[in-house]
Amino acid sequence: xxxxxxxxxxxxxxxxxxxxxxxxxxxxxxxxxxxxxxxxxxxxxxxxxxxxxxxxxxxxxxxxxxxxxxxxxxxxxxxxxxxxxxxxxxxxxxxxxxxxxxxxxxxxxxxxxxxxxxxxxxxxxxxxxxxxxxxxxxxxxxxxxxxxxxxxxxxxxxxxxxxxxxxxxxxxxxxxxxxxxxxxxxxxxxxxxxxxxxxxxxxxxxxxxxxxxxxxxxxxxxxxxxxxxxxxxxxxxxxxxxxxxxxxxxxxxxxxxxxxxxxxxxxxxxxxxxxxxxxxxxxxxxxxxxxxxxxx
Amino acid sequence: xxxxxxxxxxxxxxxxxxxxxxxxxxxxxxxxxxxxxxxxxxxxxxxxxxxxxxxxxxxxxxxxxxxxxxxxxxxxxxxxxxxxxxxxxxxxxxxxxxxxxxxxxxxxxxxxxxxxxxxxxxxxxxxxxxxxxxxxxxxxxxxxxxxxxxxxxxxxxxxxxxxxxxxxxxxxxxxxxxxxxxxxxxxxxxxxxxxxxxxxxxxxxxxxxxxxxxxxxxxxxxxxxxxxxxxxxxxxxxxxxxxxxxxxxxxxxxxxxxxxxxxxxxxxxxxxxxxxxxxxxxxxxxxxxxxxxxxxxxxxxxxxxxxxxxxxxxxxxxxxxxxxxxxxxxxxxxxxxxxxxxxxxxxxxxxxxxxxxxxxxxxxxxxxxxxxxxxxxxxxxxxxxxxxxxxxxxxxxxxxxxxxxx
Numbered sequence: 001x002x003x004x005x006x007x008x009x010x011x012x013x014x015x016x017x018x019x020x021x022x023x024x025x026x027x028x029x030x031x032x033x034x035x036x037x038x039x040x041x042x043x044x045x046x047x048x049x050x051x052x053x054x055x056x057x058x059x060x061x062x063x064x065x066x067x068x069x070x071x072x073x074x075x076x077x078x079x080x081x082x083x084x085x086x087x088x089x090x091x092x093x094x095x096x097x098x099x100x101x102x103x104x105x106x107x108x109x110x111x112x113x114x115x116x117x118x119x120x121x122x123x124x125x126x127x128x129x130x131x132x133x134x135x136x137x138x139x140x141x142x143x144x145x146x147x148x149x150x151x152x153x154x155x156x157x158x159x160x161x162x163x164x165x166x167x168x169x170x171x172x173x174x175x176x177x178x179x180x181x182x183x184x185x186x187x188x189x190x191x192x193x194x195x196x197x198x199x200x201x202x203x204x205x206x207x208x209x210x211x212x213x214x215x216x217x218x219x220x221x222x223x224x225x226x227x228x229x230x231x232x233x234x235x236x237x238x239x240x241x242x243x244x245x246x247x248x249x250x251x252x253x254x255x256x257x258x259x260x261x262x263x264x265x266x267x268x269x270x271x272x273x274x275x276x277x278x279x280x281x282x283x284x285x286x287x288x289x290x291x292x293x294x295x296x
Numbered sequence: 297x298x299x300x301x302x303x304x305x306x307x308x309x310x311x312x313x314x315x316x317x318x319x320x321x322x323x324x325x326x327x328x329x330x331x332x333x334x335x336x337x338x339x340x341x342x343x344x345x346x347x348x349x350x351x352x353x354x355x356x357x358x359x360x361x362x363x364x365x366x367x368x369x370x371x372x373x374x375x376x377x378x379x380x381x382x383x384x385x386x387x388x389x390x391x392x393x394x395x396x397x398x399x400x401x402x403x404x405x406x407x408x409x410x411x412x413x414x415x416x417x418x419x420x421x422x423x424x425x426x427x428x429x430x431x432x433x434x435x436x437x438x439x440x441x442x443x444x445x446x447x448x449x450x451x452x453x454x455x456x457x458x459x460x461x462x463x464x465x466x467x468x469x470x471x472x473x474x475x476x477x478x479x480x481x482x483x484x485x486x487x488x489x490x491x492x493x494x495x496x497x498x499x500x501x502x503x504x505x506x507x508x509x510x511x512x513x514x515x516x517x518x519x520x521x522x523x524x525x526x527x528x529x530x531x532x533x534x535x536x537x538x539x540x541x542x543x544x545x546x547x548x549x550x551x552x553x554x555x556x557x558x559x560x561x562x563x564x565x566x567x568x569x570x571x572x573x574x575x576x577x578x579x580x581x582x583x584x585x586x587x588x589x590x591x592x593x594x595x596x597x598x599x600x601x602x603x604x605x606x607x608x609x610x611x612x613x614x615x616x617x618x619x620x621x622x623x624x625x626x627x628x629x630x631x632x633x634x635x636x637x638x639x640x641x642x643x644x645x646x647x648x649x650x651x652x653x654x655x656x657x658x659x660x661x662x663x664x665x666x667x668x669x670x671x672x673x674x675x676x677x678x679x680x681x682x683x684x685x686x687x688x689x690x691x692x693x694x695x696x697x698x699x700x701x702x
Contacts, residue, residue, distance in 0.1 A: 009533055012558070016525040121360035123546035125553075125580040135557055141532075142559025217522050218580075220546050221358060226522065262526035269487070269517040 012141045013262040014255065019147045021254020022154035023216065026209030027227055028234035029161060029246040030082075030202020036178045036241015038195045040089045041097045044108040046228030048078050048203050052210020053219035054115060057126040060214075064129050070211050078207020079200040086199035090192075108224060116221050123220030146215055153212065158247055161205070165243040174198060178241040233272060237279045239286025248287050346385040347636060347643060350407035350416040353625075357395030358545065359420045361576055362621050366418055366442055369622030372610050373629035381629065382636025384643065389413055393424055400424030401431070408435050414645050415440060417628040420621075422446040422462065422489060429455060438649040440632060442625040445672065447493050454649055456671040458627040459620070460593050460701070462490055463497025465569030468591040468677035468697045469540065470501025473567050479537030480510045482564070484527060486543050487515035494542040494569050502540075510536045519547065524554045532560060539564050544571035549580045556584035565589060570691070573682050575619040578689055585682045585689060593673070594620040594662045595680050595693040603661035617690070618661075627660050634658065665701075674701035 031045045052074040059070035085104065092099045127133065128146040135142045165171035177184045177194050185191050210219070217223065230253065238249020256275045261268045279287065351370055354363035367390070379386055389411045391403035400421060407413050408431060415438045419425050425444035432439040432454045441457040449455065473481060483498070485491035495513045502509070511534075516527055531539060539560070543551045552572065555561055561584065566572075570592030573585050596607050596617040606626060610618040618626070635651035636643055657664050665675035676699050680691040 010529070012529050012532075013526050016523070020523060121358060122576045123549050123580065125549065125582060127582070135559055142557075144557040218546075218549070222519070226520070257523065258526045260526075262529050265514055265516075265527060265530060268526075269520070272520075 008139070010259055010262060011139060012143060013259045015138065015143060015151070016147065017255035017258035018251065019151045019154075019216070019254070020258055021251035022151060022158060023209060023213045024230055024234050024253055025158050025247050025250035026154060026212070027206050028231040028238065028250050029243055030205050031231045032235045032238065032241055032246045033165075033174070033178075033198050033243070034202050035235065037174065037181075037198050038086070038089070039093070039097075040086075040104075040199075041100050042085060042089070042104050042199075043101050043228060044081075044085060044104040044111070045203075045206055045231060046224035046226070047108040047111045048081055048206035049210040049213065049227045050112065050115060050219055050224040051077055051081065052207035053126060053214040053217070053223065054119060054124075054210075055207070056211040056214035057119075057124045057219055060126065060129065062127065062130045064131060067129050067211075071208065074207040074211035075204045078210075079204035081207070082200040082203025083196060085203065086196045108228075112221065112224055115219075119219070121221055123218050123223075126214035126218050128215040150212060150216065157205075157208075162243050162247065230272075233276050235286075237276055237286060239288040242288045245286055245288030252287070346387040347381060347415075348387045348389060348411065348413040349381070349632065350389050350391060350404075350411060350413035350418075352391050352393050352400070352404055352407060352416050352418040354394060354420050355390070355392040357399075359393070359395060361545075362420050362443065363393065363418075365575060365619050365621040366420070366625040368610065368614050369442075369618060369625035370417060370629050372606065372613055372618075372622070373626045373633070375613070376605070376609060377633065381633045382639070382643070384636055393418065393420060395421075397421065397423040397427035401427045404428040404431055408432070408437055413437065414643070415632055415648055417625060417632070418442055419444045425449060425455075436649070437645045438652060440628040440652070442628040443621055446489065447497075450670055452671060456631070456652055456667060458631060458673065459624040460675070461670075461672050462493040463500075464593075464677070464700050465571075465591045466494035466497030466499075466540075466542070467501050468700055469567055469569070469679075470498050470503075470507065471505040472679060472695070472697055473498075473538060473540060474502050474505035474507030477507065477538035477565075480508045480535060482510045482531050482534055482536035482539045483513035484531065484539065484541050485513060485515055486518040486521075486547055488518045490544070491515060491518065491542045495540075498540055510534045521547065522550050524551050525558060528554060528558045528560060531564070532558065536564055539566050541566065541568045541572065543568070544574075545577065548572045548577045552577075552581040552588065553584045561587065567591075570620060570680065573680075573691055575616075575621070578682065578691070582689070586684060588682045589694075590680050590682075590691065591677055591697055592620055592680055592691070593675050593677055594623045595678050595691055597690070597693055598662065598678075600661070600663060602659060606661040617687075623661050627658065627662070630658060630660065631655065668701050672701055674699065 027049055031042060034040055034042050055074040055077065056070045059073060060066040088103060089100050092103060132146045132149050135144050165174060174194060177191050181191050234246060234249040234253050237252060239245030256271050260271045351367060353366045354360050374386060389407060391407050393400040393403055407416055417440050419441045420443045422444045425441060425446060429452065433452060436454060439455045441455060443459050445457045445459050445461050447461055447463050483495055485495050514527060548571065555566060567589045570590040573588055573590055578585055607618060610622060631652060634655050635648050638651035639647040655667065657666050663676055665673045668674050677697040678693050679695040679697050681694045682689055683692045
């Protein structure tokens with residue numbers, strides 16, 4: 001009974017943790033693959049979310065069609081942004097992560113300033129399509145309809161991404177490039193095409209997360225930094241360059257940020273980085289580690 | 297080859313962890329801090345030539361919107377008075393407060409030392425206010441602050457505030473909520489100085505009036521919290537009959553929207569200092585804000601001649617109704633107008649400051665008020681409710697909460 005009562009008390013937090021976790025997954029998976037594959041630390045990744053969220057704000061007019069248009073535009077702009085970023089960081093490939101970090105951080109500052117001068121300093125209201133507004137009762141608890149729909153869509157998206165990377169031959173090629181780029185190149189594959197494609201894919205996904213996530217985490221100055229830090233934590237916790245790692249890490253951080261905060265609200269400021277600290281202490285390479293898989 | 301590859305990966309990981317740490321720092325430390333403003337000549341003062349007033353408000357960063365309101369309020373007053381204060385022509389020097397106390401202090405130093413202004417108006421951030429306190433006290437230039445007002449700012453000679461003291465919006469609501477709540481009240485606020493000031497202020501009038509609290513106040517991490525669901529779940533679980541909260545800016549938008557989405561809006565009335573629904577945030581909150589009760593020293597629907605003219609001119613200029621930030625900065629211009637007039641022939645920083653101390657009643661869009669010994673207003677507080685009007689959602693005055701400040 002005690003357990004059931006606890007479960008009932010915290011049901012909303014757990015459901016919301018899944019929604020939040022899946023949102024983090026759409027962001028973190030691109031960052032993780034790009035860093036794992038291209039060895040590029042892309043600190044402009046949060047900017048892609050921001051671009052997607054502003055696209056949702058500008059283009060959604062309360063209809064489902066508006067959302068679809070915003071999705072298309074977000075995906076295109078995001079993927080194009082990914083290709084540009086890949087092209088910009090390519091010449092720096094031999095110069096280490098610091099140069100990449102400075103370059104991409106500079107890009108994120110510039111884009112953030114441009115967006116701020118175009119959209120102003122306030123956090124903007126990005127309302128979901130009117131068909132998805134309002135709240136429903138989930139086992140006696142009130143929960144926003146949009147977040148439920150978001151869970152379904154994002155879960156499907158996560159499944160597709162996971163199947164693509166972990167179960168298809170295309171994914172095998174990508175994973176092989178993560179594991180040993182030189183060997184794949186020796187097999188006659190132009191790894192640069194793979195790299196650009198993965199960068200565009202990850203960036204498009206982050207922008208897609210922005211479009212879908214805008215009603216949950218709306219666009220405004222500083223939001224790009226918030227989501228970037230969260231994605232980096234997910235990548236560190238989940239393990240580099242792995243889709244299942246990003247998914248596991250994102251779902252864990254999602255629960256920590258909702259269920260964890262609800263259960264011990266007084267420790268809310270420490271939970272996120274506390275979790276990262278514990279994972280790093282126990283499994284320094286993250287929950288799902290590619291290096292482990294290699295040596296095993 | 298394999299070994300070196302693993303080595304590279306390990307190095308990459310440690311850099312990644314470092315990057316996370318660096319970014320967390322960056323997110324808090326790095327703000328827009330460019331200095332704006334016009335070039336000024338040398339000092340004015342004396343009995344002829346224009347009076348130089350520094351306008352120190354954010355023109356960048358997260359407080360930009362507040363800064364714009366304040367600037368527009370100041371300009372509205374000058375436009376109503378042919379760019380004259382106390383019979384003297386005015387030269388306004390604009391400086392960008394930015395986001396941090398560092399950028400604010402640098403801008404204030406420029407106004408005082410380089411532009412040699414006679415008085416300064418503005419300041420949004422409480423941290424900036426504390427950071428520039430000694431500068432104004434030691435250079436003997438009056439700062440007529442029109443927003444920031446930490447409770448710890450006392451014993452000043454040259455610093456005045458036309459706004460309120462930070463804990464007063466909470467103090468104003470305590471007794472009313474204790475009477476109206478009809479049961480225990482849940483307290484939840486942003487976890488930084490302003491949030492704690494409001495909660496403590498609220499308690500000083502709420503508890504003596506017989507109000508009952510649900511446990512200790514809950515402080516949410518600021519500005520990190522954007523998803524309030526876990527906190528709202530705990531509110532939902534409690535036996536609270538009403539909620540007292542403090543948020544401003546983007547956090548206020550998230551909090552109010554989610555308060556409605558998670559079904560609390562129709563269950564527990566929400567009470568807060570006016571910032572929760574002030575200015576642009578109200579439009580962003582939309583229908584979720586309907587029925588929220590807030591306390592403020594001003595409401596655009598106040599019925600007096602000065603306010604009617606102020607609202608009309610401000611609306612013509614900006615297209616929006618004035619906020620309390622705009623009104624307080626409008627009043628700062630009014631205070632300087634009266635003080636420069638009073639200073640007579642010898643207009644210097646020190647005569648202006650002495651004159652401010654002797655102003656007595658000040659007629660304002662908020663109603664008549666005056667400075668107390670601490671340099672903050674003795675003024676009426678109002679209860680406002682967010683209602684749907686012909687002009688969309690607005691803060692509508694529903695009751696008087698009494699006079700504070702004396």
